[in-house]
Amino acid sequence: MRVLHVITGLRAGGAEQQLRLLLRHLPGHHRCEVAVLTAPGAVADGIRADGTPVHHLGMRGNRDAAVLPRLTVLVRRGRFDVVHTHLYRACLYGRLAARLAGVRAVVATEHSLLDGCIESRPATRGVRALYLAAERLGSTTVAVSDDVRDRLAAWGVPPHRLEVLPNGVDAARHVRPDAARAALRRTLRDRLGLPQEAHVVGAVGRLVPGKRFDVLVDALALLAARRPAGAAAPGREPWLLLVGDGPGRAALEARAHAAGVARRTVFAGERDDVPDLLTAVDVLAAPSDAETFGLAVLEGLAAGLPVRYGSCPALDRLPPGAAPGARRLPPDPAAYADALAAPAGHRPPPLPQPPAVHHYDIARTAAGLGALYDRVGAPRRPAPAPVRR
Known part of the structure; x- marks a missing residue:
């Protein structure tokens, strides 16, 4: 199964380090690549050193919509089975690009959601509305804690689309x-x-x-x-x-x-x-x-x-x-x-x-994420033909 991770940046932050750890511990039948919208840093170098390809898309700002066709082409050419997005900007552009490229299995992880702010930006009515509009394009939204899941549900994300997979430590x-x-x-x-x-x-x-x-x-x-x-x-x-x-x-x-x-x-x-x-x-x-x-x-x-x-x-x-x-x-x-x-x-x-x-060992989280990929990315079985009488 081919998986493309889309993330806003790859400087040394918590979400970025979590992605690198997950890539190291995911089950072997998941072949992953990473697309970084902007600011590849030390973590990008580390991911490449670990053997995972990293594509830098050169996004110049929040409203640089030119990144969308580049990302869509990358998803389509890579023939990815699952697209997994991380961080607010990547979730907006990544979900849309996946849908435009014909990928139906779209997972997003919400790493940083507090009362009144998301990733240090105020969670205004407009920010929430844009987030929810993009969320509907995905298959599953992963929360890194029960608290994040509860906040997402309060925002209006349907509970059946939410799954908790905690951050992990190596x-x-x-x-x-x-x-x-x-x-x-x-x-x-x-x-x-x-x-x-x-x-x-x-x-x-x-x-x-x-x-x-x-x-x-x-x-x-x-x-x-x-x-x-x-x-x-x-x-x-x-x-x-x-x-x-x-x-x-x-x-x-x-x-x-x-x-x-x-x-x-x-x-x-x-x-x-x-x-x-x-x-x-x-x-x-x-x-x-x-x-x-x-x-x-x-x-x-x-x-x-x-x-x-x-x-x-x-x-x-x-x-x-x-x-x-x-x-x-x-x-x-x-x-x-x-x-x-x-x-x-x-x-x-x-x-x-x-x-x-031991409860938060990264191996447990990676195994849970791999099972989620297998579930949402499995090919749909054709509906049985109607029986003629």
Whole structure:
């Protein structure tokens, strides 16, 4: 079965990384290609390196309708059985192109839908109307969490067209022998400019206001202010490692300078090696108070880190005890400063992966998605001929 994934961009974001993981784990009889409308980035390079073709369609803006015939031709020539769209712009153009090319099996995944906004854009009446008009062109809309499914149903998407397939984490990639983990930790800290003995707080995500990484910058300043002068060597000071990029980077850098912690705040930029980078930190913080899933929290738990977070719908649906290493906090710098302070004594060993990580293993999600493709993309059987009497 041939499947074309259509996505708006392929910079290092949550939806983009999820696509790459799914492509790695889908059942082998699904032969996939990817069409990216605009902004191919590190994830596009990674997908190509994994062996999946990526087609860049060169879209110049939201209203660049010239992309539609190019995408339609790509779908038709590729003789794809299923078209799977990701992110708002790709869902609009991808569903329409699939229908124009004669593909009836059209799946869309809604990755980021919060109350009042979709993918950081206000969910105005016009945005909702356009979304629903395009949704009718598809076969199934996949929600990455129960919360997203409920919001889509409230918008007016018929429940029978909705299916929940949660985001997943590559649990196996985070498992390393102790010696290999320690060696990678030392190497990455040297490359990133992190002192080997520092207590490092890590955070992963797009640098946008909604992620509330400003809380961590302020918490770092509070931690520094609490340390008596000369109480410890500089290397034992708390540090912050921010993995990701986005329009909020300049404001965060300015905030770190103003707070006097710029020297101990490392901006790693857009990366596609998050499982490796997490070996270099001691605790993961995710202070956002509004998420559609909370993938960064699951990544931290898979890496054996204690996690302090503001919102994680993925954990809210699990029984108590599914993630003993995670603790919810209000988005307040003082609360995070208290929770992120270095523990007394030696650095504790990595925590075992909790049940929450195994529940959201990417292999389970990929198997569910493969079954969905097989169901919606199966050739229709001709109706039986009427029996003549």
